[in-house]
Amino acid sequence: MKINPVLNTLNVLWDTDLLFSVTDKYDGACLFTSTDDQSYGKNIVGINPVLNFTDIDVLESFLRENRSASDTPLVLGHIAYDFKDRLEDQGLYKNVHERIFPEFQFTLYEYYMIADNSDRTKIDLIRMDIPRKYDRIDPGSIFKVDPVRISGGKSVYKGSSLTKEQYQNSVSKIRDYILKGDIYQANLTRKITAETDLTPVELAVRLKNSNSIGFGVFAKSEGKYVISTSPERFLKTDNGILTSSPIKGTVERSDDEQKDIENLDTLLNSQKELAELAMIVDLIRNDMNKVCTGVEVKEFPAVMKLRNVYHLYSDVTGMLVTNKFSDIIAALFPGGSITGCPKIRACQIIEELEGIGRGLYTGNYGYVSFNGNMDFNIMIRTLFCDKGNISFNAGGGITLLSDPENEYKETIHKAKNIYDALNMEEIWEERYCLTEK
Numbered sequence: 220m221k222i223n224p225v226l227n228t229l230n231v232l233w234d235t236d237l238l239f240s241v242t243d244k245y246d247g248a249c250l251f252t253s254t255d256d257q258s259y260g261k262n263i264v265g266i267n268p269v270l271n272f273t274d275i276d277v278l279e280s281f282l283r284e285n286r287s288a289s290d291t292p293l294v295l296g297h298i299a300y301d302f303k304d305r306l307e308d309q310g311l312y313k314n315v316h317e318r319i320f321p322e323f324q325f326t327l328y329e330y331y332m333i334a335d336n337s338d339r340t341k342i343d344l345i346r347m348d349i350p351r352k353y354d355r356i357d358p359g360s361i362f363k364v365d366p367v368r369i370s371g372g373k374s375v376y377k378g379s380s381l382t383k384e385q386y387q388n389s390v391s392k393i394r395d396y397i398l399k400g401d402i403y404q405a406n407l408t409r410k411i412t413a414e415t416d417l418t419p420v421e422l423a424v425r426l427k428n429s430n431s432i433g434f435g436v437f438a439k440s441e442g443k444y445v446i447s448t449s450p451e452r453f454l455k456t457d458n459g460i461l462t463s464s465p466i467k468g469t470v471e472r473s474d475d476e477q478k479d480i481e482n483l484d485t486l487l488n489s490q491k492e493l494a495e496l497a498m499i500v501d502l503i504r505n506d507m508n509k510v511c512t513g514v515e516v517k518e519f520p521a522v523m524k525l526r527n528v529y530h531l532y533s534d535v536t537g538m539l540v541t542n543k544f545s546d547i548i549a550a551l552f553p554g555g556s557i558t559g560c561p562k563i564r565a566c567q568i569i570e571e572l573e574g575i576g577r578g579l580y581t582g583n584y585g586y587v588s589f590n591g592n593m594d595f596n597i598m599i600r601t602l603f604c605d606k607g608n609i610s611f612n613a614g615g616g617i618t619l620l621s622d623p624e625n626e627y628k629e630t631i632h633k634a635k636n637i638y639d640a641l642n643m644e645e646i647w648e649e650r651y652c653l654t655e656k
Contacts, residue, residue, distance in 0.1 A: 220270070221284065222327070223348040224291045224589070231342050231362060233334055238264050239423045239437050240364040245356065247328060248295045248438035250586060252336065253427050261335050263586060265295045265328030267356050268440075269349055272296070272325045275305075279545045281327075282587060289589040291345055292333075296325030297438075297445070297584045297598075300577040303553050303566060311563065315570045317578030319603065320443060325587070329356060367424050374415035374609065374641040376649065380575055381409040383648060386630070387623035389572040396568055397619045403498050405559035405568050408614025409630065410575065411649070415641060419444040419604050425640035426602065430526045434596030436584045445579060447601040448636065450525060451532070453554045453583045454547070455594045459539050461511055461547070465499045465556035466523065467616055468492030468531030471632045483522065483529050491620035496520055496531050499616070502555035502562065503535045509550040511537025527635050542591050554597050557581035559616065579603065580612045602637060611637050628652045 235251050242249040245266035252262060272278040272294065285293055299322040304312045316322070333343040344358065381389065386409055393405045415422070423437040423446045436447035452464040470486040473479040486492055500516055507514045514537035523530040541547065558581075559565030580603075585595030602611045613630035631652055638650065 220281075220349070222293065224289060224331075225346045225348050226291075227344045227346070227358075229342050229344050229358075230340060233339055233342055233362075235262065235427055236367045236424050237362065237364070238262060238332070238334060239420050239427075240367060241266060241332075241361060242437055243420050243439055244364050245361075246439050248326065248436070248584075250295065250584070251427070251432070251435040251437065253430070253432040253435065261333050263292055263295070264332040264334070265292065265326065265330070266332070266361070267329035268326045269329055269347070270327040272327075273321055273323055275323060275545050275548065278325050279543060282544055282591070285589060286591065287589045290592055291589055292331050292586040293589050294325040294327050295438075295586045296323075297579055297582055298323055298548065298552060298595075299579045299582040300553055300557070302582065306549055306552060307563065312567065313570050315574075315576045317576035319605065320440065320445070320579050324440070330358075330361070367420055369421060369424065370417065372415065372417040372421070372642060374413045374417065374643040376643055376646045377412040377414060379409050379411050379648070380573070383627055386627050390617050390621055390623040390626045392572060393568065393617040394619055394621060402565050402568065403560050404495060404616050404618045405565040406557050406581075406614060406616050407569070407572060407626070408577070408580070408612045409573070410580075410610055410612050411634065412608070412610045413641060413643060414607055415604075415609050416607065417642070419446065422446055422602060422604065422609075422640060425642075426636065429636040429640050436596065436598070436601075438584070442606070444604040445584065445598075445601065446604065447584060447596065447598050449596040449599050449601060450523060450530065451556065451597040451599060453585070453595040453597045454551055456539065456547070456592055458592070459542075460536060461507060461539050462534055462536045463503050463507065463551065463554075464532055464534050465496070465503050465554065466530045466532040467496035467499045467556055468520065469615065469629060469633065470529050472525070472527050472529065486529055486531065487520070487522070491618055492531060493520065494620070495616045495618050496533065498560055499555050500533050500535060502560040503551075506551045506555065507535060507537045510541050510547055511539055513538045528632060544587060544591075544593070552583070553581065554583070556616070557597055557599065577612065600633070600637065609641070
């Protein structure tokens with residue numbers, strides 16, 4: 220199918236809450252940012268799904284057929300962490316999968332909206348010129364949605380896939396693997412589940428308001444929702460330049476200004492955190508060298524300032540030698556910052572210790588444009604919702620210098636915004652290091 224985009228500009232007073240409501244009404248996907256820094260990209264919304272692609276080779280053919288000079292988004296979609304099994308030899312992994320969402324799905328939508336944070340009085344509306352057999356939305360009705368209402372709803376904690384003791388024991392086991400020479404580090408996470416009477420749109424608004432978000436997602440597919448408040452970019456391509464921005468190193472923020480400065484200074488001088496970032500940056504460099512020349516590391520370390528934590532990160536760039544989407548994914552997926560290194564052995568240990576599939580968590584959500592440019596996040600700080608049942612993960616990178624108690628506390632600090640947005644009751648198991656018992 221050959222697609223042509225038709226651009227119109229609408230004069231619409233908009234905010235991100237309105238984009239969420241439109242996305243929910245028309246079974247769409249919204250890639251949003253709650254920061255005015257345009258380096259993170261614009262808000263992109265696709266509504267009214269026309270075609271789904273669940274095979275990477277079929278998608279590759281579709282992208283090639285519709286290649287043009289336009290930077291308009293062509294497809295939006297996700298790659299689940301568990302998709303890693305399809306990229307390696309059979310039997311290398313244990314086939315541990317979570318199948319709530321498809322492991323690979325990209326969608327062509329009837330309409331795309333590009334909303335620039337620098338001008339909240341207009342929206343670029345792009346209609347895909349597709350065969351008439353597909354249902355069309357009346358452009359005049361797109362923004363006729365109910366206003367978002369923030370209720371006093373609550374959520375009830377149901378449990379964690381790993382208890383505090385199990386998580387800390389797993390940290391110790393990873394340290395043993397490091398001492399034996401199996402790996403240098405591994406990323407360990409646990410899944411937290413709950414029930415809520417908050418609506419998905421309300422949850423998205425609460426989470427959006429909780430932090431400065433660079434690579435957010437609010438997506439609806441067959442009644443299930445993905446709400447991501449990720450601060451991390453997996454990869455971006457722009458006119459042949461590939462950039463990956465791994466995050467490694469975290470410290471909590473403090474309301475006390477002097478304590479906050481001291482915490483950041485501790486992070487910047489932490490042997491453990493700097494070594495962790497250096498190892499993952501080196502892994503990313505090696506991955507990118509499979510599809511790039513001139514790979515180089517930008518500022519090391521750079522600091523990301525969020526509401527509840529500081530992160531260390533670095534930008535790694537290179538000149539692509541291929542324009543094939545599948546080649547780029549095969550080289551870099553899954554992101555090294557959420558696996559460990561060496562990557563394959565770290566993934567095997569993750570399967571052993573976590574015991575369940577990750578599904579979309581630590582996978583990627585993003586878009587590919589007509590001209591081949593693409594941008595994907597890493598789905599951390601991400602909530603999944605299905606008929607009032609919700610789940611999210613929290614974790615971190617484990618090295619030889621990791622302290623099991625501190626690593627468990629780090630998962631709680633990273634999840635604090637989600638706990639607060641869910642309006643979840645105080646759970647001692649989960650929040651003991653944030654509040655007094």
